[in-house]
Amino acid sequence: MKKIQTQVLTIFMVLFIIFGGCISFFSTRLMQSYANESQQEDLIEQSKLMLSNFNGVADTVQGFPDLKREALKVKKYTNQRITLIDLAGTVIYDSSVDDAPLENHRNRKEVQAILKGESQGTATRKSESTNDTLYYVTQPIVDQAGQVIGILRLAKPLAEMNQLNGQIRQSILVFSVLALFLTGGITFLIAKYIAKPIEEVMDVAKDLSNKQYETRFSGNGYGEVTKLGETINELAESLEDQMQEIAQNKERINELINHLVIGVMQLDEQGNIQIVNPAMCQIFEMDSNDLLGRSYLEATKSYGLSHLIEKAYRKKEIQNKEIYFYFPAERIVDANVVPITGKTKAETNLIVLLYDITEIRRLEKVRTDFVTNASHELRTPVTALKGFSETLLDGAMEDKAILKQFLEIMLEESTRLDLLVNDILELSKLEQKQVPIAYEEVVVKEAVLSTFKLVKQKAEHKQITLNLLEEDTVKIEGDKDRLKQILANLIDNAVIYTQAGGTITVTLKKTKEHALITVRDNGMGIPEDEINRIFERFYRVDKGRSRNSGGTGLGLSIVKYLVENFNGTIAVRSKVGLGTTFTITFPLHHL
Numbered sequence: 001m002k003k004i005q006t007q008v009l010t011i012f013m014v015l016f017i018i019f020g021g022c023i024s025f026f027s028t029r030l031m032q033s034y035a036n037e038s039q040q041e042d043l044i045e046q047s048k049l050m051l052s053n054f055n056g057v058a059d060t061v062q063g064f065p066d067l068k069r070e071a072l073k074v075k076k077y078t079n080q081r082i083t084l085i086d087l088a089g090t091v092i093y094d095s096s097v098d099d100a101p102l103e104n105h106r107n108r109k110e111v112q113a114i115l116k117g118e119s120q121g122t123a124t125r126k127s128e129s130t131n132d133t134l135y136y137v138t139q140p141i142v143d144q145a146g147q148v149i150g151i152l153r154l155a156k157p158l159a160e161m162n163q164l165n166g167q168i169r170q171s172i173l174v175f176s177v178l179a180l181f182l183t184g185g186i187t188f189l190i191a192k193y194i195a196k197p198i199e200e201v202m203d204v205a206k207d208l209s210n211k212q213y214e215t216r217f218s219g220n221g222y223g224e225v226t227k228l229g230e231t232i233n234e235l236a237e238s239l240e241d242q243m244q245e246i247a248q249n250k251e252r253i254n255e256l257i258n259h260l261v262i263g264v265m266q267l268d269e270q271g272n273i274q275i276v277n278p279a280m281c282q283i284f285e286m287d288s289n290d291l292l293g294r295s296y297l298e299a300t301k302s303y304g305l306s307h308l309i310e311k312a313y314r315k316k317e318i319q320n321k322e323i324y325f326y327f328p329a330e331r332i333v334d335a336n337v338v339p340i341t342g343k344t345k346a347e348t349n350l351i352v353l354l355y356d357i358t359e360i361r362r363l364e365k366v367r368t369d370f371v372t373n374a375s376h377e378l379r380t381p382v383t384a385l386k387g388f389s390e391t392l393l394d395g396a397m398e399d400k401a402i403l404k405q406f407l408e409i410m411l412e413e414s415t416r417l418d419l420l421v422n423d424i425l426e427l428s429k430l431e432q433k434q435v436p437i438a439y440e441e442v443v444v445k446e447a448v449l450s451t452f453k454l455v456k457q458k459a460e461h462k463q464i465t466l467n468l469l470e471e472d473t474v475k476i477e478g479d480k481d482r483l484k485q486i487l488a489n490l491i492d493n494a495v496i497y498t499q500a501g502g503t504i505t506v507t508l509k510k511t512k513e514h515a516l517i518t519v520r521d522n523g524m525g526i527p528e529d530e531i532n533r534i535f536e537r538f539y540r541v542d543k544g545r546s547r548n549s550g551g552t553g554l555g556l557s558i559v560k561y562l563v564e565n566f567n568g569t570i571a572v573r574s575k576v577g578l579g580t581t582f583t584i585t586f587p588l589h590h591l
């Protein structure tokens with residue numbers, strides 16, 4: 001703020017001092033010389049005036065006493081030094097030295113001028129008699145006949161004349177100093193008036209460059225500066241709007257990136273991470289704060305990805321590849337690396353997009369495995385049917401006993417085939433969520449009892465006891481038939497995998513929010529390392545027993561899907577030789 005004001009003031013003061021100084025100097029000189037001249041002229045005039053008192057007073061040189069008398073008279077009326085000199089240079093009278101004899105003045109410049117016939121003589125000199133510097137004026141004194149008989153000399157100390165010069169100098173100095181202060185003050189105020197709005201506009205511009213877009217010019221200015229201020233205000237408004245828009249867009253983009261399931265990160269020219277989204281953090285299993293600013297080499301920990309990024313930097317072309325991650329977790333990602341322009345055109349930044357396709361690939365594998373397993377499972381009964389029917393046609397049907405035995409086997413195999421096909425179809429329908437589910441109130445106890453009826457014969461055959469332990473009356477909202485299907489599968493398995501004489505207990509319980517159904521048997525159990533696999537399709541722990549009992553290996557897969565359709569979960573605990581417990585948890589509300 002002070003800068004312009006100070007500059008204007010300084011420039012003005014300097015100019016004022018230079019010009020004022022010059023004017024003062026020359027005017028002082030002029031006035032001094034004018035004062036000197038006028039004093040000198042005054043002295044000459046005085047001498048001329050005085051001369052009238054002397055001219056014609058004496059006829060001859062002898063008349064000098066008369067002149068001296070006149071001089072003494074005149075002296076009373078003037079304070080000038082009066083000297084009367086005869087033509088020989090002898091001083092007849094001198095008002096400043098009284099009667100003391102003075103040396104001959106013949107050679108004095110002013111006396112010489114008169115002796116040479118000039119009408120007047122002047123000189124400035126240090127007086128030997130008074131020791132002052134004096135200004136001398138001489139006039140010729142004439143007798144009645146007009147003959148020069150002597151010289152009148154008036155002298156005035158130069159100091160006296162200079163006194164006036166001093167006064168002039170002093171006055172001009174005082175005037176100059178006063179003028180300097182006055183104009184300085186006025187200039188200060190004017191500079192302030194000029195500088196203030198300019199400084200304000202500058203401050204606004206500075207604020208804008210410091211990203212303070214809400215700043216505005218107050219409008220207190222003049223002429224062009226006000227217009228400049230208004231333009232700056234318009235600029236500030238437009239900048240503020242633009243910045244708001246940019247901030248909004250940035251926020252939207254951030255929201256979008258943060259909610260993308262695809263991992264996104266931006267790398268700068270040096271390969272350091274500038275932007276990273278939560279999906280990317282999840283893939284690297286690192287916090288965004290740890291990733292930001294870090295080099296991609298440290299962050300990715302994958303040779304494949306690092307290589308792809310490095311290739312994109314080098315070729316400046318989009319790179320795409322399916323990459324296997326072994327660390328921190330085994331993952332398959334579809335990586336896209338897109339080069340973009342950085343802050344300057346020469347800089348290359350990269351956008352790295354990682355789409356985690358581990359689950360897609362796993363499901364694809366599950367599906368191909370399923371097709372392979374299903375074909376394999378189907379082939380067994382089909383081969384048997386084909387083999388037996390061919391054997392019969394080859395003549396074995398002539399033997400009634402063999403025919404009956406073969407037909408019984410063929411019936412068994414076709415039943416198995418039917419079961420398999422049904423289970424496969426059921427599973428595929430469940431997978432595609434094509435199974436219609438009714439929502440009704442289901443009393444779980446009733447569902448358990450009707451399932452007991454289904455397996456009763458099989459259980460009695462193995463002398464297996466079926467128990468229902470109803471700790472709470474449990475009612476859930478869901479599809480009754482689907483619940484029966486779940487229970488039938490679990491209880492049927494329990495009967496199959498429990499030795500004769502065993503016990504199967506179904507317990508019904510509820511907590512505040514959940515219904516718990518457990519199916520416990522004291523059968524053969526499942527080895528610990530296989531527990532997690534029993535829900536896989538076609539997975540059987542005891543292949544022989546499962547197949548003999550008509551199991552397809554798909555029962556628990558179907559159960560799992562059905563439970564999930566109820567928004568429930570299924571868990572299993574088992575100990576080989578001691579038994580197995582399946583626990584199903586259904587939410588009591590919001591089914």
Ligand code: ADP
Pocket residue numbers: 489493494497498521523524525526534539540541542543546547550551552553554555556557580
């Ligand atoms: P399956 O049709 O062969 O019974 P499931 O999918 O129903 O097929 O069961 C998968 C495997 O889990 C079975 O082959 C069996 O080995 C094991 N299993 C299931 N239930 C029990 C149980 N209650 N006790 C012991 N093993 C069981």
